Amino acid sequence: MRDFQSYDLIIDARSPREYEEDHIPGAINLPVVDNDEYAEVGTLHRTDPMAAYQIGVCYSLKNIARHLQQHVAQYNRKSRILVYCFRGGKRSRLWFDALDTIGYRVDRLEGGWKGYRRWVNEQLTIVPRNYRYLVLSGPTGCGKTRLLTALHKAGAQVLDLEDIAVHRGSVIGAVPGREQPTQKLFDSFLLRKFSEFDPAKPIWIEAESKKIGKVQLPDALLESMRDGTTISIDAAMPQRVQLWREDYRHFEEDPLALLTRLAYLRPLIGGQEFAEWQRLAESGQVTELFERLMRNHYDPTYRRSMLRNYPEIDASPKIELDDLSTEALSRVAQSMRLEFEVIAAARGA
Structure with missing residues (x-):
């Protein structure tokens, strides 16, 4: 796990429902798809994965464009940004590519939130004893x-x-x-x-x-x-x-x-x-x-x-x-x- 406090911005790319259950403290929720869009894509993926990804990417590009204007534009190119999603897969990749193209110093959290959660559980068996x-x-x-x-x-x-x-x-x-x-x-x-x-x-x-x-x-x-x-x-x-x-x-x-x-x-x-x-x-x-x-x-x-x-x-x-x-x-x-x-x-x- 990284030193989360060293980042100027931490972006949680998951849906608001996932974010509310748990997130890295200090992270802001800038979802690539909202709760309803996430459910729609997930339902379609069971029968037509390619169509689901096509709709999901369309939603993602629209949402990321809005988030860039409303939340990210205030950060300069020297800002350090961390992005993560559930497993460190497609949703954080979409954010990473957009931020990297712009020229930000951006990292993806390996293993995503799931890896973070394992790390938290492990640390809480050790850290309090110190x-x-x-x-x-x-x-x-x-x-x-x-x-x-x-x-x-x-x-x-x-x-x-x-x-x-x-x-x-x-x-x-x-x-x-x-x-x-x-x-x-x-x-x-x-x-x-x-x-x-x-x-x-x-x-x-x-x-x-x-x-x-x-x-x-x-x-x-x-x-x-x-x-x-x-x-x-x-x-x-x-x-x-x-x-x-x-x-x-x-x-x-x-x-x-x-x-x-x-x-x-x-x-x-x-x-x-x-x-x-x-x-x-x-x-x-x-x-x-x-x-x-x-x-x-x-x-x-x-x-x-x-x-x-x-x-x-x-x-x-x-x-x-x-x-x-x-x-x-x-x-x-x-x-x-x-x-x-x-x-x-x-x-x-």
């Missing part, structure tokens, strides 16, 4: 994600998995108005993020389970995280409830929608407990509802998960956050970097 991890653990609402943001602003290497996954990590963690990436696209974004890190420095990360919404973490990353230095984070319940009210404002405005998401828990937590959640939601007692959810479900569930995945969690350093504001977390992040990155360096020596 780093040391500082793992923030703690109950829901204690400010772990906000602390990661503060650490990033303080200059630390931060891997925010929930940001890449576009999900907050629990059954109620969907981000309103935003779709999660596919598993393949999540893998691509994750590997791209690793390429930005320095292996000589530790990565700050939040303890996560195998799945974040509908996407799964690579085994190599989970195993490496569990071998990292764990730091227990906590905050007083009023602070945690307030954080939920800010981060889950859509549920504060519609608590019954929250109960709909949690309905599957009824057999696990019992009808009486769920009925109390229902009463609080219907009466608009959101503060009380959030606290009860944390105390009676999320906290014990998280505790069991942490003991299973990090058996020595109780021996970890502990930090109590008494203020989850941006300013306060900025000060905490500065001191944590000084303390724990030294520890991580010593452990890795």
Whole structure:
């Protein structure tokens, strides 16, 4: 695989549907045929391959001409361009020939997206093991994600998995108005993020389970995280409830929608407990509802998960956050970097 970040332009020549499923991060979709044209050519190819290619090339020349005017003309002849399609075949060849004729410095990706996908899968079994991890653990609402943001602003290497996954990590963690990436696209974004890190420095990360919404973490990353230095984070319940009210404002405005998401828990937590959640939601007692959810479900569930995945969690350093504001977390992040990155360096020596 090439150094993708060395290119000024990466062109994905596949159909928009293929591009949406997965693509090289930073690539733009300039398809030689759109979704409908791709389907038309594919259907005709089953009975008359030559006619299919003739129609396909006609579509391709028309589309490439439009893309050249709208997207490529802004690049000068010194620009480096990479093109790829599904297997590195006809669609990328059409783009390559056009760009090469014009005089651009252009490469085709050998093996196309299919070869790229194999490479991503291979790399995700290796790359996560090349780093040391500082793992923030703690109950829901204690400010772990906000602390990661503060650490990033303080200059630390931060891997925010929930940001890449576009999900907050629990059954109620969907981000309103935003779709999660596919598993393949999540893998691509994750590997791209690793390429930005320095292996000589530790990565700050939040303890996560195998799945974040509908996407799964690579085994190599989970195993490496569990071998990292764990730091227990906590905050007083009023602070945690307030954080939920800010981060889950859509549920504060519609608590019954929250109960709909949690309905599957009824057999696990019992009808009486769920009925109390229902009463609080219907009466608009959101503060009380959030606290009860944390105390009676999320906290014990998280505790069991942490003991299973990090058996020595109780021996970890502990930090109590008494203020989850941006300013306060900025000060905490500065001191944590000084303390724990030294520890991580010593452990890795």
